[in-house]
Amino acid sequence: MKKIPALAFEFKDRPGVYIDDFDGETTNVEEAVLYALKTGKKPDKEEAKKNFLEIGKFHKQQLLKMFGENAINNFDTEKWLELCNLVDVQISEEKFKEMLENG
Numbered sequence: 001m002k003k004i005p006a007l008a009f010e011f012k013d014r015p016g017v018y019i020d021d022f023d024g025e026t027t028n029v030e031e032a033v034l035y036a037l038k039t040g041k042k043p044d045k046e047e048a049k050k051n052f053l054e055i056g057k058f059h060k061q062q063l064l065k066m067f068g069e070n071a072i073n074n075f076d077t078e079k080w081l082e083l084c085n086l087v088d089v090q091i092s093e094e095k096f097k098e099m100l101e102n103g
Contacts, residue, residue, distance in 0.1 A: 001092055001093055001094075002093050003090035003091065003092065003093075004036060004040050004090065004091050004092070004093060004095075004096040005036070005040075005041070005042040005043065005088060005089075005090060006034045006035060006036035006043065006088075006089050006090070006091045006096075007034065007035040007036070007043050007045060007048050007086045007087065007088060007089065008029055008032040008033065008034055008035075008086070008087055008089045009032065009033055009080050009081075009084035009085075009086060009087075010084055010085055010086075010087040011025070011083060011084050012083060012084060012085055018031075018032035018033070018084075019032060019033050019080055019084060020032055020033065021033060023074040023075070029089045029090075029091065030091060030092065030095045032089070033080075034089070034091060034095075034099065035048045035051070035052070035086070036091065036096060036099055038100060040096065042088070045086050048086055049081060049086060052077040052080070052081070053077055053078065053081075055077065056075060056076060056077030056078060056080075059073070059075045059077075060073055060075075060076070
């Protein structure tokens, strides 16, 4: 089966351990928070960081509007980038198609 290049948040102090979709951790890259291009080409790490920071900022603003200062924000991309490196990974075609469908 063909593999697709992607990026994942890997903990700096624990190689092979990634932030997962539910803000926990996983050793299975298919369950990690992933960044892939719709074209299936290798993503640029700096562009991915920029996108994640923009999404994180928007998410934080929405939580503040909806729930005020006491909102709990687990989608803190700034913190993720402090704790993790964005690393090159390979994902299955099936996972890639799932990502495209879920947009």
